[in-house]
Amino acid sequence: MTSRIAVTSKIEDARAHAYLxxxxxxxxxxxxxxxxxxxxxxxxxxxxPEEVEHAAKRLANPVTETYSTxxxxxxxxxxxxxxxxxxxxxxxxxxxxxxETVEDCTGWKFADNEHVxxxxxxxxxxxxxxxxxxxxARELHNPLIERASIFAAGKEIPVVVPKVELSSVPxxxxxxxxxxxxxxxxxxxxxxxxxxxxxALSLSAMHVIRDHFKHEGRNxxxxxxxxxxxxxxxxxxxxxxxxxxxxxxxxxxxxxIKGATEKIRKEKGDKDFCVSVFxxxxxxxxxxxxxxxxxxVETHNSPSGLDPFGGSVTAIVGVNRDCLGFxxxxxxxxxxxxxxxxxxxxxxxxxxxxxxxxxxxxARRILEGVxxxxxxxxxxxxxxxxxxxxxxxxxxxxxxxxxxxTVGLIPRQRNGVKLxxxxxxxxxxxxxxxxxxxxxxxxxxxxSSVELSxxxxxxxxxxxxxxxxxxxxDAIVREARDAGLYSSITDDGAGGLSGSVxxxxxxxxxxxxxxxxxxxxxxxxxxxxxxxxxxxxxxTLAVPPSRWEALKQIFDRHDVEANVIGEFTDSGRVVxxxxxxxxxxxxxxxxxxxxxxxxxxxxxxxxxxxxxSDDKRTHDVAATILSMLSRPNIxxxxxxxxxxxxxxxxxxxxxxxxGRGRVSADAGVMQPLPHSQKGIVLSHGYAPWYSQxxxxxxxxxxxxxxxxxxxxxxxxxxxxxxLDNFCWSTSxxxxxxxxxxxxxxxxxxxxxxxxxxxxxxxxSMFNDFRGYTASGEKIHIAALPTLLVSxxxxxxxxxKSVTLDFKxxxxxxxxIGETNDELGGxxxxxxxxxxxxxxxKVDVKKNAAAYDALSGAISKxxxxxxxxxxxxxLAVALxxxxxxxxxxxxxxxSKLPGNAKRDDxxxxxxxxxxxxxxxxxxxxxxxxxxxxxxxxxHIGEVIQAHEVSLALPKEKVELPLSALNESYRSFFKxxx
Numbered sequence: 007m008t009s010r011i012a013v014t015s016k017i018e019d020a021r022a023h024a025y026l027x028x029x030x031x032x033x034x035x036x037x038x039x040x041x042x043x044x045x046x047x048x049x050x051x052x053x054x055p056e057e058v059e060h061a062a063k064r065l066a067n068p069v070t071e072t073y074s075t076x077x078x079x080x081x082x083x084x085x086x087x088x089x090x091x092x093x094x095x096x097x098x099x100x101x102x103x104x105x106e107t108v109e110d111c112t113g114w115k116f117a118d119n120e121h122v123x124x125x126x127x128x129x130x131x132x133x134x135x136x137x138x139x140x141x142x143a144r145e146l147h148n149p150l151i152e153r154a155s156i157f158a159a160g161k162e163i164p165v166v167v168p169k170v171e172l173s174s175v176p177x178x179x180x181x182x183x184x185x186x187x188x189x190x191x192x193x194x195x196x197x198x199x200x201x202x203x204x205x206a207l208s209l210s211a212m213h214v215i216r217d218h219f220k221h222e223g224r225n226x227x228x229x230x231x232x233x234x235x236x237x238x239x240x241x242x243x244x245x246x247x248x249x250x251x252x253x254x255x256x257x258x259x260x261x262x263i264k265g266a267t268e269k270i271r272k273e274k275g276d277k278d279f280c281v282s283v284f285x286x287x288x289x290x291x292x293x294x295x296x297x298x299x300x301x302x303v304e305t306h307n308s309p310s311g312l313d314p315f316g317g318s319v320t321a322i323v324g325v326n327r328d329c330l331g332f333x334x335x336x337x338x339x340x341x342x343x344x345x346x347x348x349x350x351x352x353x354x355x356x357x358x359x360x361x362x363x364x365x366x367x368x369a370r371r372i373l374e375g376v377x378x379x380x381x382x383x384x385x386x387x388x389x390x391x392x393x394x395x396x397x398x399x400x401x402x403x404x405x406x407x408x409x410x411x412t413v414g415l416i417p418r419q420r421n422g423v424k425l426x427x428x429x430x431x432x433x434x435x436x437x438x439x440x441x442x443x444x445x446x447x448x449x450x451x452x453x454s455s456v457e458l459s460x461x462x463x464x465x466x467x468x469x470x471x472x473x474x475x476x477x478x479x480d481a482i483v484r485e486a487r488d489a490g491l492y493s494s495i496t497d498d499g500a501g502g503l504s505g506s507v508x509x510x511x512x513x514x515x516x517x518x519x520x521x522x523x524x525x526x527x528x529x530x531x532x533x534x535x536x537x538x539x540x541x542x543x544x545x546t547l548a549v550p551p552s553r554w555e556a557l558k559q560i561f562d563r564h565d566v567e568a569n570v571i572g573e574f575t576d577s578g579r580v581v582x583x584x585x586x587x588x589x590x591x592x593x594x595x596x597x598x599x600x601x602x603x604x605x606x607x608x609x610x611x612x613x614x615x616x617x618x619s620d621d622k623r624t625h626d627v628a629a630t631i632l633s634m635l636s637r638p639n640i641x642x643x644x645x646x647x648x649x650x651x652x653x654x655x656x657x658x659x660x661x662x663x664x665g666r667g668r669v670s671a672d673a674g675v676m677q678p679l680p681h682s683q684k685g686i687v688l689s690h691g692y693a694p695w696y697s698q699x700x701x702x703x704x705x706x707x708x709x710x711x712x713x714x715x716x717x718x719x720x721x722x723x724x725x726x727x728x729l730d731n732f733c734w735s736t737s738x739x740x741x742x743x744x745x746x747x748x749x750x751x752x753x754x755x756x757x758x759x760x761x762x763x764x765x766x767x768x769x770s771m772f773n774d775f776r777g778y779t780a781s782g783e784k785i786h787i788a789a790l791p792t793l794l795v796s797x798x799x800x801x802x803x804x805x806k807s808v809t810l811d812f813k814x815x816x817x818x819x820x821x822i823g824e825t826n827d828e829l830g831g832x833x834x835x836x837x838x839x840x841x842x843x844x845x846x847k848v849d850v851k852k853n854a855a856a857y858d859a860l861s862g863a864i865s866k867x868x869x870x871x872x873x874x875x876x877x878x879x880l881a882v883a884l885x886x887x888x889x890x891x892x893x894x895x896x897x898x899x900s901k902l903p904g905n906a907k908r909d910d911x912x913x914x915x916x917x918x919x920x921x922x923x924x925x926x927x928x929x930x931x932x933x934x935x936x937x938x939x940x941x942x943x944h945i946g947e948v949i950q951a952h953e954v955s956l957a958l959p960k961e962k963v964e965l966p967l968s969a970l971n972e973s974y975r976s977f978f979k980x981x982x
Contacts, residue, residue: 009058010165011047012078012127013066019043025128029142031980036138040131042081046089047104050167051120057112064111065104078163084129086139087157088146091125094168095445095528096151097469097542100124106565119528123168148367148375151313151469170444170528179533179589181225184216191216195235199228203448205235210602218596229534229582229589236501236538237508238601240771246737247769251606251747262750263730267763279725279800280763282426287331287496288414289765290426291727293800294684298418298426300336301798302328303411303731305770310408314367314375315382316469318343320542321410322383323470327497327545329414330479333426335487335495336414338479339655339678341384342688343394344409344794346402346733347373349638354403355780356787362778369403376408381649383410386472387479391650392662392674393688398638399695404775404787407733409794413686415678420488428494430513430548432576437492437554438503439561439568440478441471441543443536444527474543474566481564482545491549491557498544504537506546507572511580512594514548519572521584533584548574608747609740615699615830615843622838627909628963630834631881634914635973639833640878642974643670645981659685659804660719665811665890667971672874673719675807685804687726687797689715693877693916694792696831699845701745704831705752705793706848710918711876712795713760717857718872718921720807720864721799723760729796730767735788737771745791753793759850765798808864810873811890812924817870817948819895820933822856823920824849824904824941825880827911833878834914846918853919856940860921863936868929875920881913881956883922885970888954894967897946898957904941909958924948 015022019042026041047065049058058075066073080087092098098121105122109115116122128146130139136158143154157163182199184191191212195205207215215234219226226234236242247259254261264284271278281298282290288302304325310317322341329338348369358364367375384391389412416425446469486492494513498506503519511517521536531539549557554570561568575581580597582590624630634640647662647670659675673689691711696704709728716726730753736742757764773789801807812819829835830842863869871891875883880899888895899912906912925933927947934942949955952967 007052008165008167009049009053009075011049011058011062011065012074013045013047013071014079015070016072017070025146029145032145033138033141037133038130042129044078044127046078046125046127048123048125048165048167049108050123050169051114051116053112053114057114060111061108064107078127081129081131084131084159085134086130086159087127087163088130088139088143089125089127089155089163090147091123091153091166092168093151093153095170097446097471098124099469099471099473102471103473121169125166127163148313151316179584180228182228182231183225184212184219199231205231206239207235208604210604211238214600214602218600227589229537230592232534232538233504233508233590233592234597236504237597242500242505243601244769245601245604246606246746246771249604249606251743252608254747258747258750262754263764263767266754266757267765269758270761270763274761280727280765283763283765286333287328288336289727289729290332291765291798291800293415294682296418297679298416299678299686299798299800300329300332300414300416301411301729301796302766303342303409303729303794303796304328304768305731305733306408306410307405307733307770307773310372310376311405311775314372314406315379318376318379318408318410319383319470321408322380323387323472323475323542324497324499325410325412326387326389326475326479327499329412330482331496331545332414333416334428334492335482336416337483338387338389338412339415339657340413340676340688341389341391342411342690342796343380343391344690345373345376346397346399346407346694346789346792347376348400348403349398352400352403356404356775356785357778360778360782366777372406376406377646377649380410383470383472385651387476388654390652390654390658392652392658392676393671393690394646394662395690395692396638396643396646397692397694399790401787401790405773405789407773407789407792409731411796413688413798421490423490425487430494430510430574432514432574434493434514434548434550434574435554435570436507436517436519436572436574437547437549437568438498438524438571439545439547439566441474441541442525442527442567443502443531443539444541445531445535445539446541448535448539470542477564478545478561478566481560481566485560486557489556491553492547493550494548496546498540498546500540502537502539502541503546508580508597510546510548511574512598514574514576516575516577516579516594517572518575518581519583521582523569523571525567525569533589537582606743607740608744610744611741615841617843618835618838618840622840623910627913627958627961628965631885631913631963631965632969632973633837634833634878634882635885635970636976637833637837638977640882641977643978644668645978659807660809664809666892667811667889669810669886669890671810672715672876675719675801675804677804683803683805685801685807687716687719687721687799687801689719689797691715691795692792694790695836696845697745697791698841699830699843700748701791702748702752703845703847704791705749706756707846707918708793708795709753709756709760710848710853711874712797713762713857714874714919714921716797716799717861718808718874720801721797722801722861723762723854723857726762726797726799727765728757728762729798730764731794731796732769733773733789733792734769734771735773735791742791749791749793756848756850760854806864806867808869808872810887811871812887812893812895812948813870813891814926815893815948815950816927817924818927818930818944819897819946819948820923820925821880821902821920821943821945822860822923822937822940823853824917825902825906825912825915825920826904826917827906828915828917829911832914832916834910846916848918852941856919859937859940860923863933866932866936868925868933868936869923870926871924873922875922877916879914879916880920880922884954884956885974887922887924888967889970889974891948892967894949894951894953894955895946896949896955899945900957900959902943907959909960912958
C-alpha cells in the first residue's frame with residue numbers, strides 16, 4: 007500500500023520565495039507573479055491510515071506548516087504545477103531521514119524493498135504559457151538524476167513511486183573472452199563489457215590481462231576484469247605521473263614531487279615536522295607534542311560536470327572520509343573548497359551527443375550546483391568552511407574543476423597505540439559500515455579517467471548523505487578509535503569495496519569477501535556491481551573478531567549499519583565469492599603491480615606570444631581599475647562564503663570575509679585546541695592563465711602565491727607544508743605531457759628552494775569535453791592546465807594573526823617586493839582579450855628573504871594588515887584593503903622597485919613575491935629595520951577620506967571608495 011503526505015507552509019514560504027526570485031531573474035519577461043509549494047512524502051509501505059496520520063504530524067512543523075494525507079492542497083489560483091523528484095536509484099537523503107522519522111513514531115520497521123520517497127510540487131501563478139512552464143521545469147531540475155512533471159491547473163497529480171526494479175541476478179557471472187583482435191580489445195576497453203561503461207584500459211594493459219589469464223588457463227570473470235580496470239585506472243594508479251617520461255625515468259611523481267619532499271626532509275633534519283606523507287589517505291605534520299594535523303584535497307570534476315550538486319557534495323564528504331581514514335581516524339576540523347568554472351553569464355548551449363538529446367547544464371546552473379553541494383556536505387556535517395576560491399575561465403565550460411579539502415586533528419597515541427599507524431591483520435573481520443550499496447557510482451574511477459562525452463555513464467554520479475556520515479564519524483573518533491576496537495580503516499572511495507578492501511588486503515596479505523553479506527539498497531545487483539559500486543558514506547574496517555561485538559554495539563547506538571562481509575588473510579590473493587561461488591581470484595601482486603609500465607614521450611609545443619602594442623593598452627586607468635574589480639576572478643564572492651558555516655566547532659580566528667567591508671580572504675587561521683594558543687594557517691595558490699605561456703611559471707606562481715598568502719596571514723616558511731592538485735587536459739598528448747613535465751619540474755625547484763615539503767596531492771588528467779554545439783558542430787573544450795597548491799602551517803600564537811583590511815587612519819602603507827613589467831597571462835590582458843608574453847617569474851631567493859623578514863615583523867606585532875599581491879596586481883590589492891577597512895589610502899606608485907614604468911604595468915602587473923602591508927606609524931623604524939635587505943617601498947598612508955588616491959609615473963588617479971565598493975560587489979550582485 008502506498009500513502010502520500012503533503013506538507014505546506016502556513017506562513018510566508020522562504021523556499022517558494024527563493025524559487026520565484028530565481029525564475030524571475032532567469033526569465034525577466036515571464037508573466038510569472040506567484041509561486042507556492044508543497045513537500046511530498048510518498049510512503050511505499052503497509053502503514054495503516056492511523057500510522058500515516060501519526061507520521062504526518064511528525065513530518066510537519068505544527069507552528070508553521072500544515073499537512074494533508076488525502077490530497078495535495080492547491081492554491082486558489084494557479085496556472086501550472088510542476089512536481090520534481092528523484093529518478094529511481096538516486097540517493098534521496100531527505101527521504102531516508104523521513105523514513106527514520108516514520109519508523110521512530112510508528113514503530114514500523116521498513117523492509118528492504120520499502121522506502122519513503124520525497125518530491126516537491128511547485129504551483130505557478132500568473133499569465134504563463136505551457137512552453138514557459140516547460141522552461142521553468144528545465145531550469146529547476148537536472149534530468150540526469152531528477153524527473154519533472156507538469157500539470158495544468160486542475161489536473162490530478164498522480165502518486166509516483168520511483169522504485170528501482172531490477173531483474174533477478176543469476177548465480178553465475180559472465181566470463182569475458184579476451185582472445186580476440188586488438189580492435190575488439192580496444193572496443194571492450196572503451197565501451198566496457200557488453201557496453202556497460204568504460205574500462206579505460208590501454209591496449210598494452212589489455213594484452214597483459216589476456217596473457218595473465220591465458221597462463222591461468224581460463225577466461226577472466228567480469229568481476230575480475232572490472233576490478234583490474236578500476237585498480238589500474240589513471241584515477242587510482244596515476245599512471246601518467248608514475249610512468250617514465252622522456253629522461254625522467256623515475257616518473258614525475260617520484261622524481262619531482264616525492265623527490266622534493268625527501269630532499270627537504272633530509273635538509274631539515276631534527277627540524278623535520280612531517281610525520282606521514284604519501285602513504286595514507288591524507289598527509290600529516292606535527293601540531294604539537296600531543297597532536298598531528300592532517301590535510302588532503304581532492305577533485306571531483308567529471309561527476310560535477312554531469313550533476314554539479316551530487317558531484318560537489320560527494321567531493322566534500324568524500325575527502326572528509328579521507329580524513330577519517332588517516333591512521334586510525336582523524337577528526338575533521340575544517341573544509342576548504344575551490345571552483346574553476348565558466349562565466350555564469352555564458353549562455354552557450356552544448357550537447358554531449360550529435361542528436362542533441364544530452365545537453366550540458368548551463369554554466370550558471372553548474373556554479374549554483376557546486377556551491378550548493380559543498381554547502382550541504384559541510385554544513386550538515388558540522389565541519390567549518392573557513393576558506394575557498396572561485397576562478398572563472400571559458401576553458402572550464404566543458405568540465406568544471408571542483409576541489410574539496412579537509413583538515414583533520416588526531417592524537418599521536420592513545421593507550422600506548424600510535425593512532426597515525428594502522429595495519430589489517432590476517433584473521434581480522436572485514437567490516438563495511440555506513441550506507442548501503444546501489445547502482446550509483448558504478449565506473450566512477452574509470453569514468454574520471456576519460457573525457458566527458460556522449461558515453462559518460464550517468465551511474466558514475468553519486469549523491470552524498472552527510473547525516474549518515476556524521477553519525478559514523480562521531481562513533482569513530484569519539485568512541486571506537488580510542489577504545490582500540492579496530493586495527494585499520496579506510497574509506498570506500500574510487501572503486502568502492504574493490505578499492506578499499508583491495509588496498510587493505512595488502513596490509514594483511516590477502517582477503518576473502520562474501521558479496522551476499524553486503525547490504526544493498528535494493529535487490530537485483532550483479533556481483534560486479536556490488537564489488538565496484540561507489541555508493542557513498544561507506545568505510546571499511548579491519549576488526550579483530552574478539553572486538554567485533556563491542557564495536558557493533560557502538561555503531562548500533564549511533565544508528566549506523568555495520569556488517570561483517572569477509573575476512574583478511576595472508577594467502578596473497580583477493581578472493582571474492584557470491585552465493586558460495588568464486589567470482590574473483592587474483593593474486594595481490596598482479597592486481598596491484600601487474601599493470602604494464604608505459605614509456606611516455608613529450609614534445610615541446612610551438613607557441614608564439616607577443617607583448618601588446620601601446621595602442622591596445624588602456625588609456626583610462628581609473629575606469630580600468632573599476633572594471634577589474636567587477637570581474638569574476640577578482641570581485642566579491644561573499645555570496646558563497648556567507649552560505650558556509652565557518653564558526654561551527656568554534657575554532658575560527660580569522661574569517662573568510664575580512665574587515666568591515668567583508669572582502670574575500672586568501673588565507674585562514676584556526677585555533678583547534680581551546681587550551682592552546684597554537685594555530686593552523688591555511689591558504690592556496692593558483693594561476694592557470696599563465697599556462698597559456700609557460701606551465702613552469704604557472705606552477706612556480708601557484709606555489710609562490712600559496713606560500714605568500716600563508717606568510718601574509720602569519721605563517722612562517724620554516725613550518726609550512728604544501729599539497730599539489732594537478733588538473734590537466736588531453737593529458738596523453740606529447741605537447742600536454744611536456745607542459746606537465748615542466749610544471750612538475752617547477753614544483754621541485756620552488757618547493758626545495760622554499761623548504762616547503764609536499765605532504766599529499768592528487769591529479770585529474772582528462773578534463774576535456776568533446777561534444778556538439780547547438781548548430782551541430784563538433785567541439786572540444788580543454789581546461790587550462792591547472793595546479794592548485796594548498797598550504798598547511800602551524801603558528802605559535804594565533805593572536806598575532808594578520809588580516810588584509812586597513813585598520814586605522816595614519817597607518818603607513820608599504821609594498822614588499824619588486825614590480826616588473828610582467829603582464830603576460832594577467833587579468834588585465836584577459837580583460838583586453840589578449841595573452842601577452844611577459845609571464846611573471848618567481849625569484850625564490852629574493853622572495854624567500856622577503857617572506858622570512860615579514861614573518862619576523864609579524865611575530866613582533868609590527869604589522870597591522872597584509873595582503874599578497876595577486877590576480878589584478880597592485881591596483882586590486884590597494885582597492886581590496888581599502889574596501890575591507892572602509893578607509894582610504896594615498897599612495898605614490900611612481901618609483902617602485904622593479905622595471906615597471908608604464909602606468910598600466912605599475913597598476914596591473916602580477917609580479918610574484920609582493921605583499922601590501924600597513925604598519926602603525928609608531929612602529930615605522932622597527933618595521934623598516936626588520937625588512938632591511940629586501941625590496942621595500944613606503945608608498946603612502948591610510949587616510950580618513952573615502953578615496954583611493956594613486957600617483958603614477960604619468961598621471962594621478964583618484965577613485966571614491968563608494969565606486970570601489972560598488973564595482974567589487976557588482977558581478978555576483980544578483981546572487982547576494
